[in-house]
Amino acid sequence: MFVLPVRFERSPRLHPMLSESPHPVGTRVVVQGKRGPEIATVRGEASEPERQARYGAVLRAATPEDLATWEDLHRRAEDLKWLLRARARERGLPVKLVAVEFTLDESLVTISYSADERIELSSLIGELRAHTRARVNFAAIGPREQAQMLGTLGACGRENCSSTHLQDFAPVSIRMARDQQLPLNPEKLSGPCGRLLCCLQYEHEQYLDLLRDLPRKNAKMCHEGSGACGKVTKLHPLAGTVDLQTDQGLLQDVPASELRRLPEQAAARSPRREPREAPASTD
Structure with a gap:
Protein backbone atom coordinates (compact mmCIF):
# COMPACT_ATOMS: atom_id res chain seq x y z
CA MET A 1 0.00 0.00 0.00
CA PHE A 2 1.03 3.58 -0.67
CA VAL A 3 0.01 6.96 0.73
CA LEU A 4 -0.83 9.65 -1.82
CA PRO A 5 -1.41 13.35 -0.96
CA VAL A 6 -4.49 14.52 -2.85
CA ARG A 7 -6.20 17.87 -3.13
CA PHE A 8 -9.89 18.60 -3.52
CA GLU A 9 -11.18 21.35 -5.77
CA ARG A 10 -12.04 24.09 -3.28
CA SER A 11 -9.09 23.83 -0.89
CA THR A 27 -3.70 12.23 -11.89
CA ARG A 28 -7.37 12.71 -11.10
CA VAL A 29 -8.63 9.94 -8.86
CA VAL A 30 -11.84 8.84 -7.16
CA VAL A 31 -11.37 8.85 -3.38
CA GLN A 32 -13.51 7.75 -0.47
CA GLY A 33 -13.49 10.70 1.90
CA LYS A 34 -15.53 11.61 4.95
CA ARG A 35 -18.48 12.75 2.87
CA GLY A 36 -18.39 9.92 0.33
CA PRO A 37 -16.80 9.31 -3.10
CA GLU A 38 -15.33 12.45 -4.66
CA ILE A 39 -12.90 13.48 -7.38
CA ALA A 40 -9.48 14.68 -6.21
CA THR A 41 -6.09 15.34 -7.80
CA VAL A 42 -2.80 13.72 -6.77
CA ARG A 43 -0.41 16.50 -5.64
CA GLY A 44 2.63 14.64 -4.36
CA GLU A 45 4.78 11.56 -4.59
CA ALA A 46 3.75 8.29 -2.99
CA SER A 47 5.12 7.42 0.46
CA GLU A 48 4.92 4.60 2.96
CA PRO A 49 1.96 4.58 5.37
CA GLU A 50 2.59 5.33 9.05
CA ARG A 51 1.37 3.16 11.85
CA GLN A 52 -1.78 4.19 13.73
CA ALA A 53 -2.50 6.93 11.18
CA ARG A 54 -5.97 7.32 9.70
CA TYR A 55 -6.30 7.64 5.97
CA GLY A 56 -9.01 7.90 3.36
CA ALA A 57 -8.79 5.62 0.35
CA VAL A 58 -8.10 6.06 -3.34
CA LEU A 59 -10.69 3.87 -5.04
CA ARG A 60 -9.39 4.13 -8.62
CA ALA A 61 -8.08 6.48 -11.26
CA ALA A 62 -10.96 8.61 -12.52
CA THR A 63 -12.44 7.27 -15.75
CA PRO A 64 -13.89 9.48 -18.52
CA GLU A 65 -17.34 8.50 -17.21
CA ASP A 66 -16.39 9.61 -13.68
CA LEU A 67 -15.16 12.96 -14.96
CA ALA A 68 -18.27 13.48 -17.09
CA THR A 69 -20.51 12.71 -14.10
CA TRP A 70 -18.45 15.05 -11.93
CA GLU A 71 -18.73 17.90 -14.44
CA ASP A 72 -22.51 17.37 -14.71
CA LEU A 73 -22.87 17.42 -10.91
CA HIS A 74 -20.75 20.56 -10.75
CA ARG A 75 -23.05 22.36 -13.21
CA ARG A 76 -26.13 21.24 -11.31
CA ALA A 77 -24.58 22.39 -8.03
CA GLU A 78 -23.91 25.86 -9.47
CA ASP A 79 -27.52 26.14 -10.67
CA LEU A 80 -28.77 25.07 -7.24
CA LYS A 81 -26.52 27.60 -5.53
CA TRP A 82 -28.06 30.49 -7.45
CA LEU A 83 -31.57 29.13 -6.95
CA LEU A 84 -31.06 28.83 -3.18
CA ARG A 85 -29.57 32.32 -3.03
CA ALA A 86 -32.68 33.71 -4.70
CA ARG A 87 -34.99 31.79 -2.34
CA ALA A 88 -32.99 32.94 0.69
CA ARG A 89 -33.40 36.56 -0.40
CA GLU A 90 -37.14 36.05 -0.88
CA ARG A 91 -37.44 34.69 2.66
CA GLY A 92 -35.26 37.45 4.11
CA LEU A 93 -32.68 35.01 5.44
CA PRO A 94 -29.46 36.84 6.48
CA VAL A 95 -27.13 34.24 4.99
CA LYS A 96 -24.53 33.97 2.24
CA LEU A 97 -24.55 30.65 0.39
CA VAL A 98 -20.94 30.08 -0.62
CA ALA A 99 -20.89 26.68 -2.31
CA VAL A 100 -23.01 23.64 -3.15
CA GLU A 101 -21.18 20.33 -3.61
CA PHE A 102 -22.36 16.83 -4.51
CA THR A 103 -20.58 13.58 -3.82
CA LEU A 104 -19.85 11.56 -6.94
CA ASP A 105 -22.69 9.12 -6.26
CA GLU A 106 -25.08 12.02 -5.50
CA SER A 107 -25.88 10.55 -2.11
CA LEU A 108 -25.01 13.78 -0.26
CA VAL A 109 -25.15 17.48 -1.09
CA THR A 110 -23.19 19.85 1.15
CA ILE A 111 -24.23 23.50 1.29
CA SER A 112 -21.52 25.75 2.76
CA TYR A 113 -22.77 29.08 4.09
CA SER A 114 -21.69 31.98 6.25
CA ALA A 115 -23.86 34.03 8.59
CA ASP A 116 -23.27 36.55 11.35
CA GLU A 117 -25.60 34.69 13.71
CA ARG A 118 -27.09 31.27 14.18
CA ILE A 119 -29.73 30.71 11.50
CA GLU A 120 -32.23 27.99 10.60
CA LEU A 121 -32.07 26.93 6.93
CA SER A 122 -34.38 23.93 6.96
CA SER A 123 -36.94 25.90 4.92
CA LEU A 124 -34.60 25.61 1.93
CA ILE A 125 -34.60 21.82 1.95
CA GLY A 126 -37.98 21.76 0.22
CA GLU A 127 -36.46 23.69 -2.68
CA LEU A 128 -33.81 20.99 -3.05
CA ARG A 129 -36.24 18.08 -3.07
CA ALA A 130 -37.49 19.04 -6.53
CA HIS A 131 -33.95 18.74 -7.93
CA THR A 132 -32.21 15.97 -5.99
CA ARG A 133 -32.91 13.14 -3.56
CA ALA A 134 -29.49 13.50 -1.91
CA ARG A 135 -29.19 13.97 1.81
CA VAL A 136 -28.64 17.61 2.69
CA ASN A 137 -25.81 18.81 4.92
CA PHE A 138 -25.58 22.51 5.87
CA ALA A 139 -22.02 23.47 6.85
CA ALA A 140 -21.34 26.84 8.51
CA ILE A 141 -17.94 28.30 7.60
CA GLY A 142 -15.97 31.29 8.83
CA ALA A 155 -2.99 43.28 -1.27
CA CYS A 156 0.19 41.84 -2.81
CA GLY A 157 -1.61 41.35 -6.12
CA ARG A 158 -1.45 37.56 -5.94
CA GLU A 159 -4.17 35.04 -5.14
CA ASN A 160 -4.75 34.77 -1.41
CA CYS A 161 -2.60 32.28 0.49
CA SER A 162 -5.57 30.35 1.87
CA SER A 163 -6.60 29.35 -1.66
CA THR A 164 -3.15 28.42 -2.92
CA HIS A 165 -0.92 26.77 -0.32
CA LEU A 166 -1.97 27.15 3.33
CA GLN A 167 -2.59 23.81 4.99
CA ASP A 168 -3.99 25.20 8.25
CA PHE A 169 -5.11 28.55 9.61
CA ALA A 170 -2.49 29.39 12.24
CA PRO A 171 -3.41 31.94 14.94
CA VAL A 172 -2.56 35.53 13.96
CA SER A 173 -2.50 38.38 16.50
CA ILE A 174 -2.10 42.14 16.41
CA ARG A 175 1.08 41.61 18.44
CA MET A 176 2.74 40.24 15.29
CA ALA A 177 2.08 43.55 13.51
CA ARG A 178 3.51 45.50 16.45
CA ASP A 179 6.66 43.35 16.52
CA GLN A 180 7.16 44.04 12.80
CA GLN A 181 6.74 47.79 13.41
CA LEU A 182 3.79 47.98 11.02
CA PRO A 183 1.27 50.83 11.22
CA LEU A 184 -1.81 49.59 13.09
CA ASN A 185 -4.16 50.39 10.23
CA PRO A 186 -7.01 47.82 10.10
CA GLU A 187 -7.46 48.30 6.35
CA LYS A 188 -3.83 47.44 5.63
CA LEU A 189 -3.54 44.63 8.17
CA SER A 190 -6.72 42.82 7.10
CA GLY A 191 -7.03 40.37 4.27
CA PRO A 192 -9.96 39.96 1.85
CA CYS A 193 -11.70 37.87 4.53
CA GLY A 194 -11.73 40.85 6.93
CA ARG A 195 -9.42 39.06 9.39
CA LEU A 196 -5.74 39.75 10.13
CA LEU A 197 -3.42 38.83 7.27
CA CYS A 198 -2.20 35.23 7.44
CA CYS A 199 1.19 36.37 6.11
CA LEU A 200 1.90 38.28 9.35
CA GLN A 201 3.00 34.98 10.83
CA TYR A 202 5.53 34.11 8.10
CA GLU A 203 8.43 36.27 9.35
CA HIS A 204 7.37 36.75 12.94
CA GLU A 205 10.06 34.49 14.42
CA GLN A 206 12.77 36.32 12.47
CA TYR A 207 11.52 39.67 13.76
CA LEU A 208 11.57 38.38 17.33
CA ASP A 209 15.22 37.38 16.86
CA LEU A 210 16.07 40.85 15.51
CA LEU A 211 14.21 42.64 18.31
CA ARG A 212 16.33 40.90 20.95
CA ASP A 213 19.28 43.07 19.86
CA LEU A 214 17.32 46.32 19.96
CA PRO A 215 16.36 48.50 22.95
CA ARG A 216 12.73 48.82 23.93
CA LYS A 217 10.65 51.64 22.59
CA ASN A 218 10.66 54.73 24.90
CA ALA A 219 13.89 53.58 26.56
CA LYS A 220 16.36 56.33 27.58
CA MET A 221 19.63 55.82 25.66
CA CYS A 222 22.86 57.65 24.79
CA HIS A 223 24.68 57.52 21.44
CA GLU A 224 28.38 56.74 21.86
CA GLY A 225 29.41 58.59 18.70
CA SER A 226 27.74 61.96 19.23
CA GLY A 227 27.20 61.75 22.97
CA ALA A 228 23.57 62.73 22.49
CA CYS A 229 21.02 61.23 24.87
CA GLY A 230 17.31 60.88 24.46
CA LYS A 231 14.36 58.54 24.05
CA VAL A 232 13.94 55.72 21.52
CA THR A 233 10.82 56.54 19.50
CA LYS A 234 10.89 53.91 16.74
CA LEU A 235 12.63 50.61 15.94
CA HIS A 236 13.93 49.45 12.55
CA PRO A 237 14.61 45.71 13.08
CA LEU A 238 15.74 44.90 9.53
CA ALA A 239 18.24 47.78 9.47
CA GLY A 240 19.33 47.30 13.08
CA THR A 241 18.75 50.98 13.83
CA VAL A 242 16.42 53.09 15.96
CA ASP A 243 15.06 56.63 15.90
CA LEU A 244 16.48 58.55 18.86
CA GLN A 245 14.65 61.71 19.96
CA THR A 246 17.42 63.66 21.67
CA ASP A 247 16.96 65.90 24.68
CA GLN A 248 17.66 68.85 22.33
CA GLY A 249 14.64 67.90 20.17
CA LEU A 250 16.58 66.38 17.28
CA LEU A 251 15.56 63.07 15.65
CA GLN A 252 18.49 60.81 14.78
CA ASP A 253 18.57 57.42 13.04
CA VAL A 254 21.40 55.60 14.82
CA PRO A 255 22.68 52.00 14.91
CA ALA A 256 21.43 50.12 17.95
CA SER A 257 24.96 48.75 18.54
CA GLU A 258 26.20 52.30 19.26
CA LEU A 259 23.64 52.98 21.99
CA ARG A 260 24.20 52.69 25.71
CA ARG A 261 21.66 52.99 28.50
CA LEU A 262 21.72 55.90 30.89
CA PRO A 263 23.28 54.88 34.23
CA GLU A 264 19.97 55.17 36.08
CA GLN A 265 18.23 53.09 33.40
CA ALA A 266 20.83 50.34 33.64
CA ALA A 267 20.49 50.29 37.42
CA ALA A 268 16.71 50.04 37.14
CA ARG A 269 16.98 47.04 34.81
CA SER A 270 19.53 45.26 37.06
CA PRO A 271 18.49 45.83 40.70
CA ARG A 272 21.06 44.92 43.31
CA ARG A 273 20.31 41.65 45.01
CA GLU A 274 20.08 41.54 48.78
CA PRO A 275 22.36 38.99 50.45
CA ARG A 276 20.65 35.80 51.47
CA GLU A 277 20.14 35.15 55.17
CA ALA A 278 21.95 32.20 56.68
CA PRO A 279 19.67 29.20 57.17
CA ALA A 280 18.34 28.73 60.67
CA SER A 281 20.09 26.15 62.79
CA THR A 282 18.32 22.84 63.21
CA ASP A 283 20.19 21.94 66.39
Whole structure:
Protein backbone atom coordinates (compact mmCIF):
# COMPACT_ATOMS: atom_id res chain seq x y z
CA MET A 1 0.00 0.00 0.00
CA PHE A 2 1.03 3.58 -0.67
CA VAL A 3 0.01 6.96 0.73
CA LEU A 4 -0.83 9.65 -1.82
CA PRO A 5 -1.41 13.35 -0.96
CA VAL A 6 -4.49 14.52 -2.85
CA ARG A 7 -6.20 17.87 -3.13
CA PHE A 8 -9.89 18.60 -3.52
CA GLU A 9 -11.18 21.35 -5.77
CA ARG A 10 -12.04 24.09 -3.28
CA SER A 11 -9.09 23.83 -0.89
CA PRO A 12 -5.28 23.69 -1.15
CA ARG A 13 -5.07 21.36 1.82
CA LEU A 14 -3.45 18.01 1.10
CA HIS A 15 -5.21 14.87 2.35
CA PRO A 16 -3.27 11.60 2.69
CA MET A 17 -5.06 8.68 1.03
CA LEU A 18 -4.19 4.99 0.93
CA SER A 19 -3.76 3.60 -2.56
CA GLU A 20 -2.85 0.21 -3.96
CA SER A 21 -0.76 1.81 -6.72
CA PRO A 22 1.39 5.00 -6.86
CA HIS A 23 -0.53 7.25 -9.29
CA PRO A 24 1.57 10.02 -10.91
CA VAL A 25 1.29 13.63 -9.76
CA GLY A 26 -1.57 15.37 -11.54
CA THR A 27 -3.70 12.23 -11.89
CA ARG A 28 -7.37 12.71 -11.10
CA VAL A 29 -8.63 9.94 -8.86
CA VAL A 30 -11.84 8.84 -7.16
CA VAL A 31 -11.37 8.85 -3.38
CA GLN A 32 -13.51 7.75 -0.47
CA GLY A 33 -13.49 10.70 1.90
CA LYS A 34 -15.53 11.61 4.95
CA ARG A 35 -18.48 12.75 2.87
CA GLY A 36 -18.39 9.92 0.33
CA PRO A 37 -16.80 9.31 -3.10
CA GLU A 38 -15.33 12.45 -4.66
CA ILE A 39 -12.90 13.48 -7.38
CA ALA A 40 -9.48 14.68 -6.21
CA THR A 41 -6.09 15.34 -7.80
CA VAL A 42 -2.80 13.72 -6.77
CA ARG A 43 -0.41 16.50 -5.64
CA GLY A 44 2.63 14.64 -4.36
CA GLU A 45 4.78 11.56 -4.59
CA ALA A 46 3.75 8.29 -2.99
CA SER A 47 5.12 7.42 0.46
CA GLU A 48 4.92 4.60 2.96
CA PRO A 49 1.96 4.58 5.37
CA GLU A 50 2.59 5.33 9.05
CA ARG A 51 1.37 3.16 11.85
CA GLN A 52 -1.78 4.19 13.73
CA ALA A 53 -2.50 6.93 11.18
CA ARG A 54 -5.97 7.32 9.70
CA TYR A 55 -6.30 7.64 5.97
CA GLY A 56 -9.01 7.90 3.36
CA ALA A 57 -8.79 5.62 0.35
CA VAL A 58 -8.10 6.06 -3.34
CA LEU A 59 -10.69 3.87 -5.04
CA ARG A 60 -9.39 4.13 -8.62
CA ALA A 61 -8.08 6.48 -11.26
CA ALA A 62 -10.96 8.61 -12.52
CA THR A 63 -12.44 7.27 -15.75
CA PRO A 64 -13.89 9.48 -18.52
CA GLU A 65 -17.34 8.50 -17.21
CA ASP A 66 -16.39 9.61 -13.68
CA LEU A 67 -15.16 12.96 -14.96
CA ALA A 68 -18.27 13.48 -17.09
CA THR A 69 -20.51 12.71 -14.10
CA TRP A 70 -18.45 15.05 -11.93
CA GLU A 71 -18.73 17.90 -14.44
CA ASP A 72 -22.51 17.37 -14.71
CA LEU A 73 -22.87 17.42 -10.91
CA HIS A 74 -20.75 20.56 -10.75
CA ARG A 75 -23.05 22.36 -13.21
CA ARG A 76 -26.13 21.24 -11.31
CA ALA A 77 -24.58 22.39 -8.03
CA GLU A 78 -23.91 25.86 -9.47
CA ASP A 79 -27.52 26.14 -10.67
CA LEU A 80 -28.77 25.07 -7.24
CA LYS A 81 -26.52 27.60 -5.53
CA TRP A 82 -28.06 30.49 -7.45
CA LEU A 83 -31.57 29.13 -6.95
CA LEU A 84 -31.06 28.83 -3.18
CA ARG A 85 -29.57 32.32 -3.03
CA ALA A 86 -32.68 33.71 -4.70
CA ARG A 87 -34.99 31.79 -2.34
CA ALA A 88 -32.99 32.94 0.69
CA ARG A 89 -33.40 36.56 -0.40
CA GLU A 90 -37.14 36.05 -0.88
CA ARG A 91 -37.44 34.69 2.66
CA GLY A 92 -35.26 37.45 4.11
CA LEU A 93 -32.68 35.01 5.44
CA PRO A 94 -29.46 36.84 6.48
CA VAL A 95 -27.13 34.24 4.99
CA LYS A 96 -24.53 33.97 2.24
CA LEU A 97 -24.55 30.65 0.39
CA VAL A 98 -20.94 30.08 -0.62
CA ALA A 99 -20.89 26.68 -2.31
CA VAL A 100 -23.01 23.64 -3.15
CA GLU A 101 -21.18 20.33 -3.61
CA PHE A 102 -22.36 16.83 -4.51
CA THR A 103 -20.58 13.58 -3.82
CA LEU A 104 -19.85 11.56 -6.94
CA ASP A 105 -22.69 9.12 -6.26
CA GLU A 106 -25.08 12.02 -5.50
CA SER A 107 -25.88 10.55 -2.11
CA LEU A 108 -25.01 13.78 -0.26
CA VAL A 109 -25.15 17.48 -1.09
CA THR A 110 -23.19 19.85 1.15
CA ILE A 111 -24.23 23.50 1.29
CA SER A 112 -21.52 25.75 2.76
CA TYR A 113 -22.77 29.08 4.09
CA SER A 114 -21.69 31.98 6.25
CA ALA A 115 -23.86 34.03 8.59
CA ASP A 116 -23.27 36.55 11.35
CA GLU A 117 -25.60 34.69 13.71
CA ARG A 118 -27.09 31.27 14.18
CA ILE A 119 -29.73 30.71 11.50
CA GLU A 120 -32.23 27.99 10.60
CA LEU A 121 -32.07 26.93 6.93
CA SER A 122 -34.38 23.93 6.96
CA SER A 123 -36.94 25.90 4.92
CA LEU A 124 -34.60 25.61 1.93
CA ILE A 125 -34.60 21.82 1.95
CA GLY A 126 -37.98 21.76 0.22
CA GLU A 127 -36.46 23.69 -2.68
CA LEU A 128 -33.81 20.99 -3.05
CA ARG A 129 -36.24 18.08 -3.07
CA ALA A 130 -37.49 19.04 -6.53
CA HIS A 131 -33.95 18.74 -7.93
CA THR A 132 -32.21 15.97 -5.99
CA ARG A 133 -32.91 13.14 -3.56
CA ALA A 134 -29.49 13.50 -1.91
CA ARG A 135 -29.19 13.97 1.81
CA VAL A 136 -28.64 17.61 2.69
CA ASN A 137 -25.81 18.81 4.92
CA PHE A 138 -25.58 22.51 5.87
CA ALA A 139 -22.02 23.47 6.85
CA ALA A 140 -21.34 26.84 8.51
CA ILE A 141 -17.94 28.30 7.60
CA GLY A 142 -15.97 31.29 8.83
CA PRO A 143 -14.61 34.27 6.87
CA ARG A 144 -11.25 32.64 6.22
CA GLU A 145 -12.84 29.40 4.95
CA GLN A 146 -15.09 31.50 2.72
CA ALA A 147 -12.10 33.30 1.18
CA GLN A 148 -10.40 29.93 0.76
CA MET A 149 -13.32 28.44 -1.16
CA LEU A 150 -14.08 31.45 -3.33
CA GLY A 151 -10.52 32.64 -3.98
CA THR A 152 -9.59 36.31 -4.24
CA LEU A 153 -6.61 38.62 -4.72
CA GLY A 154 -4.62 39.88 -1.77
CA ALA A 155 -2.99 43.28 -1.27
CA CYS A 156 0.19 41.84 -2.81
CA GLY A 157 -1.61 41.35 -6.12
CA ARG A 158 -1.45 37.56 -5.94
CA GLU A 159 -4.17 35.04 -5.14
CA ASN A 160 -4.75 34.77 -1.41
CA CYS A 161 -2.60 32.28 0.49
CA SER A 162 -5.57 30.35 1.87
CA SER A 163 -6.60 29.35 -1.66
CA THR A 164 -3.15 28.42 -2.92
CA HIS A 165 -0.92 26.77 -0.32
CA LEU A 166 -1.97 27.15 3.33
CA GLN A 167 -2.59 23.81 4.99
CA ASP A 168 -3.99 25.20 8.25
CA PHE A 169 -5.11 28.55 9.61
CA ALA A 170 -2.49 29.39 12.24
CA PRO A 171 -3.41 31.94 14.94
CA VAL A 172 -2.56 35.53 13.96
CA SER A 173 -2.50 38.38 16.50
CA ILE A 174 -2.10 42.14 16.41
CA ARG A 175 1.08 41.61 18.44
CA MET A 176 2.74 40.24 15.29
CA ALA A 177 2.08 43.55 13.51
CA ARG A 178 3.51 45.50 16.45
CA ASP A 179 6.66 43.35 16.52
CA GLN A 180 7.16 44.04 12.80
CA GLN A 181 6.74 47.79 13.41
CA LEU A 182 3.79 47.98 11.02
CA PRO A 183 1.27 50.83 11.22
CA LEU A 184 -1.81 49.59 13.09
CA ASN A 185 -4.16 50.39 10.23
CA PRO A 186 -7.01 47.82 10.10
CA GLU A 187 -7.46 48.30 6.35
CA LYS A 188 -3.83 47.44 5.63
CA LEU A 189 -3.54 44.63 8.17
CA SER A 190 -6.72 42.82 7.10
CA GLY A 191 -7.03 40.37 4.27
CA PRO A 192 -9.96 39.96 1.85
CA CYS A 193 -11.70 37.87 4.53
CA GLY A 194 -11.73 40.85 6.93
CA ARG A 195 -9.42 39.06 9.39
CA LEU A 196 -5.74 39.75 10.13
CA LEU A 197 -3.42 38.83 7.27
CA CYS A 198 -2.20 35.23 7.44
CA CYS A 199 1.19 36.37 6.11
CA LEU A 200 1.90 38.28 9.35
CA GLN A 201 3.00 34.98 10.83
CA TYR A 202 5.53 34.11 8.10
CA GLU A 203 8.43 36.27 9.35
CA HIS A 204 7.37 36.75 12.94
CA GLU A 205 10.06 34.49 14.42
CA GLN A 206 12.77 36.32 12.47
CA TYR A 207 11.52 39.67 13.76
CA LEU A 208 11.57 38.38 17.33
CA ASP A 209 15.22 37.38 16.86
CA LEU A 210 16.07 40.85 15.51
CA LEU A 211 14.21 42.64 18.31
CA ARG A 212 16.33 40.90 20.95
CA ASP A 213 19.28 43.07 19.86
CA LEU A 214 17.32 46.32 19.96
CA PRO A 215 16.36 48.50 22.95
CA ARG A 216 12.73 48.82 23.93
CA LYS A 217 10.65 51.64 22.59
CA ASN A 218 10.66 54.73 24.90
CA ALA A 219 13.89 53.58 26.56
CA LYS A 220 16.36 56.33 27.58
CA MET A 221 19.63 55.82 25.66
CA CYS A 222 22.86 57.65 24.79
CA HIS A 223 24.68 57.52 21.44
CA GLU A 224 28.38 56.74 21.86
CA GLY A 225 29.41 58.59 18.70
CA SER A 226 27.74 61.96 19.23
CA GLY A 227 27.20 61.75 22.97
CA ALA A 228 23.57 62.73 22.49
CA CYS A 229 21.02 61.23 24.87
CA GLY A 230 17.31 60.88 24.46
CA LYS A 231 14.36 58.54 24.05
CA VAL A 232 13.94 55.72 21.52
CA THR A 233 10.82 56.54 19.50
CA LYS A 234 10.89 53.91 16.74
CA LEU A 235 12.63 50.61 15.94
CA HIS A 236 13.93 49.45 12.55
CA PRO A 237 14.61 45.71 13.08
CA LEU A 238 15.74 44.90 9.53
CA ALA A 239 18.24 47.78 9.47
CA GLY A 240 19.33 47.30 13.08
CA THR A 241 18.75 50.98 13.83
CA VAL A 242 16.42 53.09 15.96
CA ASP A 243 15.06 56.63 15.90
CA LEU A 244 16.48 58.55 18.86
CA GLN A 245 14.65 61.71 19.96
CA THR A 246 17.42 63.66 21.67
CA ASP A 247 16.96 65.90 24.68
CA GLN A 248 17.66 68.85 22.33
CA GLY A 249 14.64 67.90 20.17
CA LEU A 250 16.58 66.38 17.28
CA LEU A 251 15.56 63.07 15.65
CA GLN A 252 18.49 60.81 14.78
CA ASP A 253 18.57 57.42 13.04
CA VAL A 254 21.40 55.60 14.82
CA PRO A 255 22.68 52.00 14.91
CA ALA A 256 21.43 50.12 17.95
CA SER A 257 24.96 48.75 18.54
CA GLU A 258 26.20 52.30 19.26
CA LEU A 259 23.64 52.98 21.99
CA ARG A 260 24.20 52.69 25.71
CA ARG A 261 21.66 52.99 28.50
CA LEU A 262 21.72 55.90 30.89
CA PRO A 263 23.28 54.88 34.23
CA GLU A 264 19.97 55.17 36.08
CA GLN A 265 18.23 53.09 33.40
CA ALA A 266 20.83 50.34 33.64
CA ALA A 267 20.49 50.29 37.42
CA ALA A 268 16.71 50.04 37.14
CA ARG A 269 16.98 47.04 34.81
CA SER A 270 19.53 45.26 37.06
CA PRO A 271 18.49 45.83 40.70
CA ARG A 272 21.06 44.92 43.31
CA ARG A 273 20.31 41.65 45.01
CA GLU A 274 20.08 41.54 48.78
CA PRO A 275 22.36 38.99 50.45
CA ARG A 276 20.65 35.80 51.47
CA GLU A 277 20.14 35.15 55.17
CA ALA A 278 21.95 32.20 56.68
CA PRO A 279 19.67 29.20 57.17
CA ALA A 280 18.34 28.73 60.67
CA SER A 281 20.09 26.15 62.79
CA THR A 282 18.32 22.84 63.21
CA ASP A 283 20.19 21.94 66.39
